[in-house]
Amino acid sequence: MDDKGKELLELLGVSKTFHVRAGGRRARLSAVDAVSLSVRQGRTLGIVGESGCGKSTLARVIVGLHLTDDGEMIFDGKQVLTHRRRSTDEFKQMQMVFQDPSSALNPRATISESIGFPLQVQGASKAAIDERVATVMSDVGLPASYASRYPHQLSGGQRQRVNIARALALQPKLVVLDEAVSALDKSIQAQVLNLLTDLQEEYGLTYVFISHDLNVVRYISDDVAVMYLGQVVERGSAQELYDNPKHPYTQLLLSSVPTLDPTESTRDEPIDDSSTKDSEIPSPIDPPSGCRFRTRCPFAMDICAELAPAQIHLGEGRSVACHLYSESEVQAVPA
Amino acid sequence: MTQVPVLLDKNFGAGTTAADRAEADRRRDEWNAARTSEQSRSFWSATFRRFLSNRVGVVAAVIVLLLVLGAIFAPWITSADPLLGKPTERLQNLGASGHLLGTDEQGRDMLARVLYGGRLSLLAGFVPTLGAALIGTTIGVTAGILRGVVGTALMRTMDMLYAFPAILLAIAVGASLGPGLTNTIIAVTIVFIPPVARVAESATRRVVVQEFVEAARLSGAGRLRVARSQVLPNVLNDVIVYASSLVGVAMIIAASLSFLGLGSAPPAPEWGYMLNSLRGMVSVAPLVAIVPGFFIFLTSVAFNLASDALREAMDSRL
Numbered sequence A: 001m002d003d004k005g006k007e008l009l010e011l012l013g014v015s016k017t018f019h020v021r022a023g024g025r026r027a028r029l030s031a032v033d034a035v036s037l038s039v040r041q042g043r044t045l046g047i048v049g050e051s052g053c054g055k056s057t058l059a060r061v062i063v064g065l066h067l068t069d070d071g072e073m074i075f076d077g078k079q080v081l082t083h084r085r086r087s088t089d090e091f092k093q094m095q096m097v098f099q100d101p102s103s104a105l106n107p108r109a110t111i112s113e114s115i116g117f118p119l120q121v122q123g124a125s126k127a128a129i130d131e132r133v134a135t136v137m138s139d140v141g142l143p144a145s146y147a148s149r150y151p152h153q154l155s156g157g158q159r160q161r162v163n164i165a166r167a168l169a170l171q172p173k174l175v176v177l178d179e180a181v182s183a184l185d186k187s188i189q190a191q192v193l194n195l196l197t198d199l200q201e202e203y204g205l206t207y208v209f210i211s212h213d214l215n216v217v218r219y220i221s222d223d224v225a226v227m228y229l230g231q232v233v234e235r236g237s238a239q240e241l242y243d244n245p246k247h248p249y250t251q252l253l254l255s256s257v258p259t260l261d262p263t264e265s266t267r268d269e270p271i272d273d274s275s276t277k278d279s280e281i282p283s284p285i286d287p288p289s290g291c292r293f294r295t296r297c298p299f300a301m302d303i304c305a306e307l308a309p310a311q312i313h314l315g316e317g318r319s320v321a322c323h324l325y326s327e328s329e330v331q332a333v334p335a
Numbered sequence B: 001m002t003q004v005p006v007l008l009d010k011n012f013g014a015g016t017t018a019a020d021r022a023e024a025d026r027r028r029d030e031w032n033a034a035r036t037s038e039q040s041r042s043f044w045s046a047t048f049r050r051f052l053s054n055r056v057g058v059v060a061a062v063i064v065l066l067l068v069l070g071a072i073f074a075p076w077i078t079s080a081d082p083l084l085g086k087p088t089e090r091l092q093n094l095g096a097s098g099h100l101l102g103t104d105e106q107g108r109d110m111l112a113r114v115l116y117g118g119r120l121s122l123l124a125g126f127v128p129t130l131g132a133a134l135i136g137t138t139i140g141v142t143a144g145i146l147r148g149v150v151g152t153a154l155m156r157t158m159d160m161l162y163a164f165p166a167i168l169l170a171i172a173v174g175a176s177l178g179p180g181l182t183n184t185i186i187a188v189t190i191v192f193i194p195p196v197a198r199v200a201e202s203a204t205r206r207v208v209v210q211e212f213v214e215a216a217r218l219s220g221a222g223r224l225r226v227a228r229s230q231v232l233p234n235v236l237n238d239v240i241v242y243a244s245s246l247v248g249v250a251m252i253i254a255a256s257l258s259f260l261g262l263g264s265a266p267p268a269p270e271w272g273y274m275l276n277s278l279r280g281m282v283s284v285a286p287l288v289a290i291v292p293g294f295f296i297f298l299t300s301v302a303f304n305l306a307s308d309a310l311r312e313a314m315d316s317r318l
Helices: A055-063 A088-093 A111-121 A126-139 A144-148 A156-168 A186-203 A214-220 A238-243 A248-255 A302-306 A327-332 B018-034 B043-052 B055-072 B110-146 B148-162 B166-177 B181-208 B211-218 B223-244 B246-259 B271-277 B291-315
Strands: A007-022 A025-040 A044-048 A070-075 A078-080 A094-097 A174-178 A206-211 A223-228 A231-237 A312-315 A318-320
Touching (some): A025 A070, A025 A206, A044 A055, A044 A214, A055 A094, A055 A174, A055 A206, A088 A094, A111 A144, A126 A144, A156 A186, A186 A206, A206 A214, A214 A238, A223 A248, A231 A238, B043 B291, B055 B110, B110 B181, B110 B246, B110 B291, B148 B181, B166 B181, B211 B223, B223 B291, B246 B291, B271 B291
Parallel strands (some): A044 A206, A094 A174, A174 A206
Antiparallel strands (some): A007 A025, A070 A078, A223 A231
């Protein structure tokens, strides 16, 4: 497929703010701030970050459940208007798998009704719906006898398969997976991840995989973007990012991943000196000035409080937003 | 890449290759086929089975059923005339010949009056409940989905009506509309709409934030479609349970309105009216005088117990 490798989805400067009530006052919560990303066809982009970094909001923005305040989105070469409600055709191209297998399924609908609903909305005939539901159920490994069952009769892993089946019902090109395996046991996670990679190969799907679990993201992603407080702080291929993290936040994240190998453990020499820095994520309602990470950064400088760092492109899809690096440095350092 | 460990578990030893998974699926299908008890069971049949296991609920439901059947088949149960009586036979006691429940102060057969009156009272119980359920659910679901100014306006209007004590509001509406069964039904419906709307609105708010509603929007469905197909079935649970407990209350309010002369006009054998007219005869024929009150009491308690049992049956983890 010579289509593989071309950019399927491009986000340019996408922003989303919510208006909330904080302590009696009305405030603006900056959930996603000028995010620029791209995903290549047939590949998986992993997005990692802590809770509250805006990953889920970004997922919903991509798929059209939230309208953006700013920014552009180009999908499959065509611009998608993100500040307005999507058209039915546009919805068909991008689907989402949700985190909680239980609340993502209507408890009063059978499995085949849940999976068939998107097709019903798009106006397919009953025969076409039944056929497609049967196909997609066998794709995800659910026996046909489950079609008339209710969600409460299925296990968590099976419910998540139903969610995946529903996302695939309309044959989308892009599937956004918002913490799709986080609510499952480790062994089931493995099965579902393998199912996802199989489906990707079979149907040439493009994934945006959002998770806070670094191991899972590493397992499934080709490229990774790291988010902090609504901004992308680093991007690159999974291999490079995990082997050679450049942004201090990425380094902090990777050092805190529990590992089975005692020689790799950094437990006894933590990177962040918690006596002088905040170890809590600041609130997105009132983010720190300049670089949002500076309150937790062990390398913070004066300029970090004054100026927000721009994305510095280090070549081959790698970029980092940090004052420690500059464009001129890039030329000096050998690739 | 780290090796992901494979555990044998209720996924039948499914491994990481497609062949392993196919084998696991085959094993799972076999297991499912062997477990005949785990058949696909619809929500209502499962609820029905649970309801049947609740003895109090079943007895209450049977009593309700008997009362309804008695009211419908009154002409076949007794040949006595509920509206015309022989004054020479007035105030006969229970069990008198030809009059199982005695006669009232005008000599009319009490059994006939109770059975025929049951039609009026049961109508006055069911119709307002049904009407309030339909209208109240519409208001509540609309307010819960739209929220904002519209939702607030709707719910605060409901609150204004809800602030009145039910019986006073019913009397006020009933008095302004005038006597008659239809006006009673309208009055009671109006009294019941606000509480049903409140139940529906709070259930809607709970359902609307669930992820399956977001997932439904992802298929391109408009808000109305999402409301009808995803939100409404989940809200109806709560509404049905609440509304079924209102039937008994409706009957009591209708009986109270009749008692005050605002309901069915005489000689219609509405139970509340009968209670009023026999009130003065308590010292003369006490057992006969309490007959209509007993039936009001019986119907109301039976409905309440049946609706409690229904709530339990519907509540089991779904």
